[in-house]
Amino acid sequence: MTESMTRNNTSVNVESNARVGIFFPNFAKTVWEKWVRAKDPSTVVGETLTNVIIRPDTKLNLRICAQQAEHVWTFEILTVGKPLQNVALTLDGHRENFELKSVSTNKEHIGFCNRQEWYDPPTSVVTQAIKSAKYATSLSNATHYIVKVGFAAQHYGTFRQGILFGFENSHVVRKNICVDCIPTHDIARLNAASEYVLGQNPTRWTSDNHVIHPFESPFVPAKDPREEYLANIYPYPNKSNFFLTHATLTENGLTPNNYRGRLHELVSVEELARHEQVTRYNEVAQLRLSSYYIMSPDTVSASTAKYASPGELFAQLPLGRDLSEDTKSGRLLLRGCNSVLIKPLKKVRTQQHDIELPEVAFEAHVEDKCNRTIYVRLSKQCVEYLHLEVDTNFNAQVQFVLNRLPFCEWHRAIDCLPDTGLVFPDISLNVQVPWSPSQYWNTDLDQKLNPKQREAIMIMVAPPEIIIPPVLLLGPFGTGKTFTIAQGLRVVLQENRNSKILLCTQSNSAADLYVKDFFDSWYKSTMNPRLKPLRIYFKGRARNTVHPIVRDYCLTDQNARFRDPNKADILEHGLIITTLATSSCLTSLTVEFTHIVIDEAAQALECEALTALALATKKTRLVLAGDQMQLTPEVYSDLANERGLGLSLLERIHNTYPPAHPCKILLCQNYRAHSSIVRLTSDLFYSGAIEASSNLEAHPVLNPQTFYAVHGQEIQDLQSTGFYNDAETFEVGDRVAELKKFWPVEQWGPYGEGSIGVLAHYAEQVLRIRNELRKRKLSDVSVERVLNVQGKQFTAVFISTVRTRNCCRFSADRNISDYGFLTNPRLLNTAITRAKCLVAVVGDPVALLTTGSCQLLWKKFFETATMHGVDYRTLKQYLNTIPEQPPVIPLNPLAEEFIPRNPQPPFRIEYISMPVLYPVIYCDPNDSNIVQGLYGPELGQNQEEKPKKTTRPNKFAQR
Template sequence: MEVLNSMVHLDSMSRTSSRTWEKYSRRWEIKSFWTVLRQSFPEYSEYLTMRLGLPGLSSNFPHNRHEVLVEFHIRHYGFFPATLAFEFHEDSAAGRHSFHIVRFIEAQYQTVLAKDLAPAEPFKPITIASYKAIPAEIVDGGEPPDRWDTGPRNLKLPFGNTAYLCLTRALLESPLSFQNYKKKFQLLLHLEEKQMEMDIRRYDMHNVIMTQDRNNKKLLVLHVPGVAENRPSVLRGDYLLASKAGDTEEPATMYKGYVHKVELEQVKLSFPNKLLKEFVNNMRFNIRFTINRFLMQLQHRAVELAVRHQLEEVLFPAARGTVDLPLTPLRLFDRCLEQNPEQYTAVRHIVSGVSRPAPYLVFGPPGTGKTVTLVEAIKQVEEHHPSAHILASAPSNSATDLLCDRLLTHVDAHKVYRLYASSRNPDDGCCNWDQNQGCFVFPSKEKLMEYKILVTTVFTAGRLVSGGLPPGHFTYIFVDEAGHAAEPECIIGIAGLLHPKTGQLVLAGDPKQLGPILRSPFAINYGLGLSLLERLMTTNPLYKKDANTGHLDNRFVTKLLRNYRSHPAILKIPNELFYDDELEVFANEVICNSYCRWEYLPKKGFPVIFHGVTGKDEREGNSPSFFNTTEIEVLVDYLKKLLQTQGKKGLATISPREIGIIAPYRKQVEKIQQAVRTHDKDLRKLNDIKELKVGVVEEFQGQERKVIMVSTVRSSGNYVKMDQDFRLGFLNNEKRFNVAITRAKALLIVVGNPIILNMDKTWRRGLSLMPNVCKDSITRACSPQLLKNNK
């Protein structure tokens, strides 16, 4: 137990009464005092006890001073604020006057690690000057990284003028329909683009140097802090504008620099020869970042093509009398799927195409084998439909790569072509990277049409539309992780390629997990934040449960129910909160039970820990991101216990690569990485400690680890509304909560402040589902009584 001393001073300048001290120059006594332990817990003595020393209970005022010694007895890391109130009464039989003195005190118990991670400098919010357009001459002439990567960059955006954004609310607030499909989505896309333009301004750089690349004298190198975390987002093929620092001439001369390579915190740029001839090392520039409008243009075109090609029955399928077609028995490539009735049902219905022209949906909660099901369906379509052509896509390269890798286990490689965007790192071994030309190539339309299966991201699928592949060429289009993509993004590779009557669209995903990542609150609230998958499942009767039977119609949608990932105690929380308690435990018992006897579990056999702490929300420098060193101390302590107890008492061995740490803020991620890899002398010595994954929630979607630790960070109610307004952190965001707690196989550890978390209905319900965990002294902060009192 640690003892911290604090001295509280009471003197004539402290008094809260408005009366003058001269009026009360008599003898007073402290009649009573009390404390209000802010953000305290019912069983506070388990954490902190106080003893007050009052050297002399009475005094003549004014000109006197009292020192009150306060001792904090602390057993756990944390930040403990309290309010001390003293009540003074006149020492006289006739005296009826009284007044109070209030003191705010706080105690913080931290290790050397927390002190090392403390703010390096005070927080100073970035002041973004209002943007003022100045006359400028743009000098082009730099070489883009790939010659074929032109696309429709010069197409005019429909409704591109700013006045269009001032349309009445009627369009925004009207329900989405095929009749307003194009106008509403293009308005939402404009709102999102305007927000992107505003946000990118905060990253503009002034009076910074550039140097010449050592290996390629035609490229200049610019140091861009934060670019590795997409702050700002800079991809290969993008461009930025550079003007010479100190140049006051008007119109200003701005040079367009194309991004050839992004490396950690620097980018390599190709500028016009006019600048290169004048350039000397360490020359200073003002840099203006730009957004990649090409991706927005593809979405604008997609919604326009959807209307032009009459995809109403695909995007707004109507209830109709569907004929039950016979389903051919299948011999699956992955024989394990034959034992799973939901997976087998989904594959058979997809192969038969019974939902056509309506999309077929595979609703895959965490760990239920959604991607495995989709891959099996693609293989079966290729096997049973010799004339079929298949487009398999996903929003991210990682998800698309996974599709491609799994397809190649049973499909001949010469039938599959993986098409990459020019922004991809060529070192990753891309199909369409030409080593001789040193650039990405785009095969001819005729060559692409020879392949049975094309695999690409939903964005790069737009190249197929631009390349002239005819509508109806692809008989099946599959989109995995469809819940991640905004609807206009999802249909980039659908509109213009899928025949509205004979084509079969298959969407796989989970609407209960993270959706599209957007910036504009208006665009999010008025519908752009809703994926096509989620819109169909929440608004279309074909994909809802039957009111009488309570079942989904397997002709249009299958919900996978067998969870192959998590221990029952871990699965219980999301199962009850989000999945109607329908998920079934089918995880490998050896793996999911591997930490049921861990000595640090509050309850043996229940591998879920909520560790309640009262930390402090902090920021540093110009970063608006929060961190909490108290929670980092607890996380590091658990991490060391995990790595030190492996193999003991029958526990399985574990390496850092099998552990994941999730936090809602990038600054917390950064501080945890510093603690593990730099500051803690025991952890930094481990050879494989860099394989420990620490990241924000978005980086963990679709992933799993044997052990997951979650840092919730937020410990002050002052910022809760900000989190809610800007959809930050875990509060008021049940999808982010769901993803965080469903990554673990064998052990889930959550560290946070239960008082703050209890303000959120999802967390309140989640904490109530693990009452037995919270009775141990180490998690006393999460007592059932506390949760009851704060509902």
């Protein structure tokens, strides 16, 4: 603290407070607790308040080019009928750099202040005067406050603080301030980076610049109300609320001081990057209106027809670029975009004359997504307002809307974390766990556990009074992580009747495994209510998509739909099982958990894992389990990825623990797979660290690693976003039928559920294989996308790679495109490690050995695999014919002829300021040529006159 900050008028207040014994109510903590427990947090804290105006004299976010810096914010507050009673600073990280200097009215200091919190009792003269004038509604009768907040620093850095303004009987107003003290030579680079991050997106249509009519339909489920009120708390990042700091660009790693601010910043950067990807599909287009449409089949199944309800219409939207799983933007649009905004052009023809419409936009629901077309449902309000008619064309601007709920949930999870010490454990703490296994389990269980598993369970069941940092249970596939966790939780539930356990997974399938494979049988065999789990599903999930065994442990309403739990539901059960995303419904319940276990923790972003940790206390036993070589979430921002957003909480804590830390337990003995498969995956992905500990037998004829060569062709239908390969479909059908017919019962046991699994990267291939097997009466074979099988296992696994030597090697080798098993090692690892006794791959060997980042992995696979359909000599001849990789992207000889899909108006072309190979095109509403181009010569220029185009070059456009 500098001398200038200690010599101020506040010191008089502090001394007087000590003399009179003033009690400060810890306003910030009280508000935080209410905010965390509130179902609608905006009712507790907001940015604005009716009849209250808060005006700072300078910007809330500042950059100061000095090592020693000082600043004072002066907040002018005008309030009508709502006296100011509390002001408090909220963040602990930089308290020594900020202080409340004074609160005054009519140039007189009022209340009591201790530099961090100010309090004015309800009995004060000012409060009573405002109450007496509470019916006043004019600002001329407003009470005028002046609040001064000081800042001082002696070194470069980023300093953040939050200020809470509490008014009587109203929600609290929060303002965030930040100071970036940076060297002078860095200011230009930082400003350029900020402009780049914020400038890569075109102008979004919001309620600030448009009248937006939300989509409403009785035939489409309403939006989750959480999205609306969380979006009010965490608005979309823009120049007014987002501040890219110097520390984010220069400092590596998270610390307790920068944790919340840094994560908030990185989540905002990631949202901006994802929004940029989606905006690549924004366009001016001609929409075809209809009352129904028919989806051509992607497979041999029947076509699907959809009919609009009375008053609504469907619109067929042609896309300006292909929609595919191969590209980042395509994957994001397919998985995270369920609505679009449609804005009519300013001039619209009516039967009598042209009318000028206001700047309005209508939200439309995305019904189906195809490769080159999207079908959207227009609401009755939109149809009536724009006088739309069936079987006509409608010209409009279209913006795709990214689902913001995940980002808002991440922001809230960051703010709800009760203590950063939970995620920054004290590695100097001497952890001593009493070793008495015979006290907790019998000899039969002891024989099933290896030493590392016993060690993990002993830490889990250690007395709660022993403070233990987060326990990391690391282990590759098949090493018994799920078994160890389930056995440990069983012991905890039986031995400690006061225990309350929250078990979270990244996927629903992994959560269901704990119910089906463990707790269902344990509960039914003992009828011990402590072993009866509560499985919480998202309330919008269709009930028929959940396994019948799991449904018995779920909460449902009177209409047999899933519902959120209440406090009584949680108190009634000892074990709560859910996903990380759904665990947010527990935050508002005042329940303390003795144990929080996160399985698949390596597959979750750190901010996702914080959703569950919001329910933790300092005494809560935390267990993080996972395999960092399995699939991880995709991070779209390079900056956010480099600064640690893509790193899981499990990995980050693992990197901080020393090698011999007692809370870092590595399981290396594989009990699930044949020794040959274990050796392969150990060498490919785990540097030989896995040991085979099973006695599973191989097939009497087939090698555990088998390859079936197929020279087919990947195909993408007009209405498909992925690819399929019919040759591989038929080959898989033949081989699965052959394996089931000659199933080796003596070696593998009887055939049943989970015996054979077929995996593919593309949904289109999954559907075709399912139909082919159904024709052959093989419906009992599980056919899934790889993304859906984490945690599952099969005796024999068939993998269909789909892609062939005809795909673009240039874009694959440079990570421009994602070709599944050719370019994603984690995807390949997840698929291979689902197999217990047989991995049978069906695909094009030339493509696997010449295309993408997985070439070396496939080479090692072929060294141990038995080949069918091609011999090594012939394969080598094929490989010798493959030309060298060209230095520039080659033309694709199989590419389809380019046919413009949109009408031909004179667009205004605007190049976005980022290194991409294409422009973003927007309609210029002020250009009369557009009206002529879309509606014909009667609305614009002479038809023979050529439209004009204006371009703004970009230095990145030619890269």
